[in-house]
Amino acid sequence: xxxxxxxxxxxxxxxxEHEHHEELNFWRKYIFCEDHKVIAKQYMITGIFWAILGLAxxxxxxxxxxxxxxxxxxxxxxxGKWITDTGTLDxxxxxxxxxxxxxxxxxxxxxxxxxGTFSNFLIPLQVGxxxxxxxxxxxxxxxxxxxxxxxxxxxxxxxxxxxxxxxVIYPPLSALPQAHMGSQMGMTLWLISMAIFIxxxxxxxxxxxTTIINLRTRGMTFTRxxxxxxxxxxTAVLGIISFPVLLSAALLLxxxxxxxxxxxxxxxxxxxxxxxxxxxxxxxxxxLFWFLGHPEVYIVLLPALGxxxxxxxxxxRKPIFGYRAMIASLMAIAFLAFIVWAHHMFVTGxxxxxxxxxxxxxxxxxxxxxxxxxxxITTLWRGNIVFTPGMLFSIGLxxxxxxxxxxxxxxxxxxxxxxxxxxxxxxxxxHIVMGAASAFGFFAGIYHWYPKMFGRMMNSTMGQIHFxxxxxxxxxxxxxxxxxxxxxxxxxxxxFTGFDFTKSFTDLNMFITVAAIFTFVAQFIFLWxxxxxMFKGKVAPLNPWRxxxxxxxxxxxxxxxxxxxxxxxxxxxxxxxxxxxASEDFIPQNVPHSQTLESNFPHENEFIAQExxxxxxxxxxxxxxx
Amino acid sequence: xxxEMPTKFWFxxxxxxxxxxxxxxxxxxxxxxxxxxxxxxGHFAMRLRLIVADKATVDAWKQQQKPxxxxxxxxxxxxxxxxxxxxxxAMDYAPYVETKKKKRVQQLQRxxxxxxxxxNLKLY
Numbered sequence: 001x002x003x004x005x006x007x008x009x010x011x012x013x014x015x016x017e018h019e020h021h022e023e024l025n026f027w028r029k030y031i032f033c034e035d036h037k038v039i040a041k042q043y044m045i046t047g048i049f050w051a052i053l054g055l056a057x058x059x060x061x062x063x064x065x066x067x068x069x070x071x072x073x074x075x076x077x078x079x080g081k082w083i084t085d086t087g088t089l090d091x092x093x094x095x096x097x098x099x100x101x102x103x104x105x106x107x108x109x110x111x112x113x114x115x116g117t118f119s120n121f122l123i124p125l126q127v128g129x130x131x132x133x134x135x136x137x138x139x140x141x142x143x144x145x146x147x148x149x150x151x152x153x154x155x156x157x158x159x160x161x162x163x164x165x166x167x168v169i170y171p172p173l174s175a176l177p178q179a180h181m182g183s184q185m186g187m188t189l190w191l192i193s194m195a196i197f198i199x200x201x202x203x204x205x206x207x208x209x210t211t212i213i214n215l216r217t218r219g220m221t222f223t224r225x226x227x228x229x230x231x232x233x234x235t236a237v238l239g240i241i242s243f244p245v246l247l248s249a250a251l252l253l254x255x256x257x258x259x260x261x262x263x264x265x266x267x268x269x270x271x272x273x274x275x276x277x278x279x280x281x282x283x284x285x286x287x288l289f290w291f292l293g294h295p296e297v298y299i300v301l302l303p304a305l306g307x308x309x310x311x312x313x314x315x316x317r318k319p320i321f322g323y324r325a326m327i328a329s330l331m332a333i334a335f336l337a338f339i340v341w342a343h344h345m346f347v348t349g350x351x352x353x354x355x356x357x358x359x360x361x362x363x364x365x366x367x368x369x370x371x372x373x374x375x376x377i378t379t380l381w382r383g384n385i386v387f388t389p390g391m392l393f394s395i396g397l398x399x400x401x402x403x404x405x406x407x408x409x410x411x412x413x414x415x416x417x418x419x420x421x422x423x424x425x426x427x428x429x430x431h432i433v434m435g436a437a438s439a440f441g442f443f444a445g446i447y448h449w450y451p452k453m454f455g456r457m458m459n460s461t462m463g464q465i466h467f468x469x470x471x472x473x474x475x476x477x478x479x480x481x482x483x484x485x486x487x488x489x490x491x492x493x494x495x496f497t498g499f500d501f502t503k504s505f506t507d508l509n510m511f512i513t514v515a516a517i518f519t520f521v522a523q524f525i526f527l528w529x530x531x532x533x534m535f536k537g538k539v540a541p542l543n544p545w546r547x548x549x550x551x552x553x554x555x556x557x558x559x560x561x562x563x564x565x566x567x568x569x570x571x572x573x574x575x576x577x578x579x580x581x582a583s584e585d586f587i588p589q590n591v592p593h594s595q596t597l598e599s600n601f602p603h604e605n606e607f608i609a610q611e612x613x614x615x616x617x618x619x620x621x622x623x624x625x626x
Numbered sequence: 627x628x629x630e631m632p633t634k635f636w637f638x639x640x641x642x643x644x645x646x647x648x649x650x651x652x653x654x655x656x657x658x659x660x661x662x663x664x665x666x667x668g669h670f671a672m673r674l675r676l677i678v679a680d681k682a683t684v685d686a687w688k689q690q691q692k693p694x695x696x697x698x699x700x701x702x703x704x705x706x707x708x709x710x711x712x713x714x715x716a717m718d719y720a721p722y723v724e725t726k727k728k729k730r731v732q733q734l735q736r737x738x739x740x741x742x743x744x745x746n747l748k749l750y
Contacts, residue, residue, distance in 0.1 A: 092667050166664045173665060180666045347662075349633035418635070422662045490660050493670040499658050 032143070034135030035560050039142050040121035041453065044446070046149060047113020048527075051439075054104035059520050061097045064089045066513025068495040082161070091494040092181045095164040098492055099182065100156065102167030103190070107197055108152070110300040110438045112145050115239075118303055118445050119208045119232040121453065125551035126226050128217025128568060130561045130622040133210040137203050144200030148193045155189035163190035166492055168289060171264035171282050175256045178270055188257070191250050198247045205236035205243075215622065217550070219570035219614035224589065226549050226574045227313075227320060230327050231306020234334045235299050241338070242295040249288035256280070283348055290341035297434045298337045302330060304441020305372060305401075308394040310574075311448050312376055314547045315391035316383030317585050319575035322375045329368035329375075336365050346417040355414040362412035366405065373402050384578065384585070388545065389463025390448030396471045397440040404433025407482065422492075425485025428478045436474045443470075443526065450530075451544045455557040456537030462529045466522060473519025480508050480515075548574045548588045567621055569614050571607065639678040646678075 024033075033039060060079075063070050071087040072079075082093035120138065124131055132138045155162040164182020165174040169190065177184045212225070212233045255261040256277075264285045265277035313320040320326060342350065342358040376398045385391065407429040410416055420426060443466075450458045484505050489496060496502035496509070543552040550570070554562050568590035576587040581599035593600050594608045639657075647655045661672030679687075708716050 091670070095664065095667070095669070170663065347633070488660065490662055492664040493660075495670055498671050498673050499660060500654070500656060501658055 032139060034131070034139045036120045036124050036132045036135070036138060037453070037558060039138050040117050042142050043112060043116030043120060043145070044453075046146065047109050047117060047442075048530075050104050050108040050113065050149065052523075052527075054101050054109060055520050055523065057097045057101045057104070059517055060089070061094055061101070062513040062516045064094060064495065065493075066510045068497050089494075092164060093161055094494045095166075095180075095492060096161040096182050096186070099164050099166055099169075100152075100162050103152070103163070103194075105435060106167060106296065106300065107194070108145075108149060110435070110442070111201065111239075111296070112197070114300065114438060114442050114445075115208075115232070115235055115303050116142070116145065116204060117442075118228070118307060118449075119204070119236065121449065122228055122551065123208055123211050123232055124215070125452070125554065125558075125562060126229050126549050127212055127215060128220055128550050128563075128570065129211060129215035130563075130567070132207050133215060134207055138207050141200045141203035141207065144196050144203065148197035148200060151189050151193035151196070155186045155193070158185050158189070160184045160186060162186040168286075168293065169253070170289075171253060171256065171285050172268055175253060175264055176268070176270060176275075177257065188254075191254050191257075194250055195247060198243045198250075201239050201243050205239040208232055208236040209240070217567045217570055218617040220589075223324075224570055224573045227309035227323070227326050227330075228303075228306040230330055231302045231309070234330050235302045235306075238295045238299050238302070238334050238337060242292040242299075245288055246292035246296075249285055249292070252288075253285065283345070283350070286345050286348060287341070290344045291338070293344065294341040295334075295337040297430070298333055300434055300438045301441075302333070304397060304438040304444075305330070307441045307445045307448070308376065308397050310549070311390045311394040311444050312379050312398075313575050313577060314448075314545050315386045315388055315394075316380050317386070317577045318379055318383040319577055320375070321378040321381075322371070323573065323575060325371055326375055329371040332368035333365060333372075336361060336368070340365065343412055343414070343417070346414045347421045352414070359412055359414040363409060365412075366409055369401070369405050373398060373405070386545075387464070388447065389458070389460060389467055390444045390545075392464060392467040392471075393440045393444035393447060396467065397437050397444065399471075400432050400437040400440060400474065404429055404431075404437060408433060419488070420485060422490055423485040424481045424489045424491065427491055428481035428485055431481075432474070432478050436478070440470075443467075446530070448545065449551075450533065451540030451556075452551055452554075452558065454534050454537070455540055456533050457540050457544060458533040458537060459529050462525055466525045466529065469522035469525070470519060473515055473522055476515035477512055477519060480512055484508055484512075543588075546584075546586050548576060548586050550589055553588065553590055561623055569617075571611060571614065572604075642678045642680060643676075644679070 030038060033042075060072075060075065063072065069088050072083050072089055073087040076083045079089075079093070082090045084090055120132070123129070152162070160181045162182065163169060163174070163186045164180060165187070169187070173179050174183050174187055177187070212229055216225070252261070252263040256263050256265055260276075262277035262280040264282050265275065265280045266282075268275045268277060309320055309326055340358060340362045342354065343362045346355050346358075380395070407425070411420055411426060411429055447458055447463050450456070487505055488501060489505070496505075540556055542556055545552075550568060553568050555564060569592075570589045571592040572587065572589055574589050576582075576599075578585045579587060579596075579599045582596060583598075587596055587599070592608070592611045593604050594611055597605075641649070643655070643657060646657070647653055657676040657678060659674035659676050661669055665672070
C-alpha cells in the first residue's frame with residue numbers, strides 16, 4: 001500500500017486517541033454535518049421520501065391505465081385542477097406524472113438514494129477510514145442534492161405542471177415551450193435541478209473514489225476489499241465519466257430553449273409557424289443523453305449487486321464464489337456500459353449497420369452478467385443459508401436480475417426492437433432488471449446494515465412478510481406487462497381505448513393496476529418497521545450477522561471517527577466463512593493468520609511473516625498526528 | 627422516430643387485411659399503427675389505419691385518386707400565390723391534362739418507395 005501524505009487536515013487532538021472534539025451543536029451534528037454516517041442517513045431519508053412520492057405517482061397513473069376514465073374526484077384535494085371537472089385525470093398531467101415518476105425513481109431514489117446511502121455509509125467503515133476523504137465536499141454533495149430535490153419538488157406545483165416529455169426529455173418536444181404545457185417552466189426547473197444534481201453526484205463520486213484509493217487501512221489491499229466497495233468504486237467511476245455528458249446535453253438544451261441556439265432544432269413548424277432554427281439535430285441529444293443514460297442504469301444496478309455479493313456470502317456462510325471473477329465482471333459491465341448506448345436508438349433512423357454493431361456489443365453484456373448470476377447461485381449452493389430479510393431481498397435480486405436480464409437479450413436485438421421499442425415490454429424489462437432489482441438491493445442493504453446505522457435491529461418477521469409481498473407483487477405487476485408489450489401497447493399513453501388491438505387486454509391492464517396498488521401498500525410494512533425499530537427495536541449485538549467485514553468491529557453506536565482507539569489492521573480477505581478447521585464459521589478481516597494456524601491454507605502461512613509489516617503502517621488514520 | 631426527420635422502413639406483410647378479417651372472424655378488424663415517441667398531449671390518440679391489400683386492389687385504388695396538387699391548382703387562389711417564375715414549373719406537376727395522366731400514374735408507382743430521395747417528387 002502506498003504511503004499517503006495528503007491526509008485531510010482535521011482540527012483534532014495531537015495524539016491518536018479519539019475521545020473527541022468539543023460537542024457539536026445541533027446544526028453541525030445533524031444538518032450541516034460532515035460525518036459520513038449522518039450524510040448517508042440524510043441521503044437515505046431523502047431517498048425514502050422521494051420513493052414514496054414517486055411510487056404514489058405511479059399508482060395514480062396506473063389507476064388511469066387500468067381503469068380508463070376512472071373517477072378520481074377523491075384526489076381533487078391533492079391534485080386540484082389536474083382532475084378535470086368530470087373527475088378524470090388530465091392527459092397533460094398524466095404525462096407529467098410518468099415523467100416525474102421516471103426522473104424521481106432513476107435519479108433521486110436509485111442513484112442518490114442508493115449510492116448516496118450505502119457508498120457514504122459503507123466505504124469508510126469497510127475500508128477502515130475515519131471518514132470520507134473530504135467531509136466538507138461530502139456535505140456539499142448532499143446539500144446540492146437537496147437543492148436539486150427542492151427545485152424538482154417545487155416544479156410539481158407549477159400552474160403549467162412539471163416536465164412532461166418523458167424522463168428522457170427528447171427535443172424537440174422538450175425544447176419548445178409552445179409545444180406542450182410540460183415544456184414550459186416545469187422543463188426549465190427540471191434542467192436546472194438536474195444540472196445541480198449532476199454536481200452533487202460528481203462531488204460524491206470523486207469522494208468515494210478518493211477515499212477508496214487513499215484511505216484504506218493497514219493491510220487493506222485492493223484484493224482484500226469487500227465486493228461492496230469494488231462495486232461502489234466502479235459505480236463512482238461510471239458516474240464521473242458519464243454524468244458530465246448529461247450536463248453538457250442539458251446545457252445545450254437550455255441554450256436552445258432560452259438563447260435561441262439550434263443544437264437540437266432544425267426546420268420545425270409548430271402551429272403552422274416556421275421556426276428560424278436550422279442545422280441542429282434532435283438525434284444529437286439522444287446520443288448525448290444515452291451516453292449517460294446507459295451507464296446510468298449500471299450506476300443504479302452495480303451498488304445493488306455489490307450489496308448482494310456481501311449479503312449472500314455472509315448469510316450463505318460461504319466464501320463468495322469467484323471473488324476475482326466478480327470484480328472482473330463488474331469492470332467488464334462498466335466498460336461495456338459506455339459502448340452500447342445506441343441500442344436505445346435502433347429505430348431513430350440511424351444506419352442499420354451501426355445498429356448491428358451496437359446489438360453485438362449489447363449482447364456481450366450478457367456474458368459478465370451471467371458470470372455474476374452464476375457466481376451468486378454457486379455461492380448459495382450448499383451453503384448454510386440464513387434467511388434474514390436482507391438475505392431474502394438479495395436472493396430476490398438475483399431472481400429479478402436473471403429474469404430481467406433474459407428479456408434484455410431479446411430487446412438488444414435490433415430487429416426485434418422495431419416491434420418492441422417503446423412498448424410495455426421495455427417498461428417491464430427495465431422495471432424488473434433495473435428498478436425492482438436495485439430497489440431490492442436498497443432494501444437488502446437497509447435490513448442488513450440497519451443495526452450498524454441505528455444500533456437497533458429491525459423486526460425480522462415483518463421484514464420477511466415485506467419481502468414475500470414485494471417479491472410476489474413485483475412479478476405480478478411486471479410479468480403480465482411483457483405480454484401487453486408484445487401485443488404492441490406503447491409507453492406513455494394516457495389510455496388505450498382508441499385502439500382496437502388493445503381491447504382484449506383490458507383485464508390484464510386492470511390486473512397490473514391492482515397488483516401495483518397491492519405492492520405499494522405492502523411497502524408501508526417496511527416504513528413502519530423502519531421508523532418503529534429506530535426507537536423501539538431490539539438493541540443490536542456487536543456483530544448480528546456474524547460477518548467478517550470491518551464495520552462490525554466498531555462499537556454498536558458508532559461515533560464520529562468510527563473506531564475508538566486505533567483503526568484495525570486487515571490481514572485477510574472478507575470472505576473467510578466456514579473455513580475448514582476454524583472453530584467459528586467466520587474469521588473477521590482483522591484476525592491475523594498467526595492466530596488461526598488451525599485453519600490456514602499452506603500458502604496463507606506465508607502471510608504471517610507480513611503481519612509485522614502491516615502493523616507498523618499507520619499512514620491512513622486521518623485523525624492521527626503526524 | 628422524430629419529427630422533421632423522415633425515416634424509412636420496409637417490411638413484407640404476409641396477410642392482407644381481408645385475409646386477417648376472415649381468419650379472425652372479425653369483419654371490423656384493422657391493422658393499426660400507433661405513435662411511438664411521446665409527442666405531446668394527444669400522443670395517445672395518434673392512430674393510423676393500415677390497409678394491406680394485393681397489388682391489383684392497390685392499383686385500382688390509385689387510379690381513382692386525384693393528385694393533391696391538381697385539386698389545389700384548380701383553385702385560382704393558389705396559383706396566384708406561386709411566384710411568377712415558378713408557375714410554369716408548378717404546372718408541370720399538375721397532371722390533370724388527360725393525355726398526361728396515364729404516364730404520371732405509372733411514374734408514381736415506380737418511384738413511391740424512394741420518395742425522400744427524389745426532391746421533385748416530394749410534391750406528391
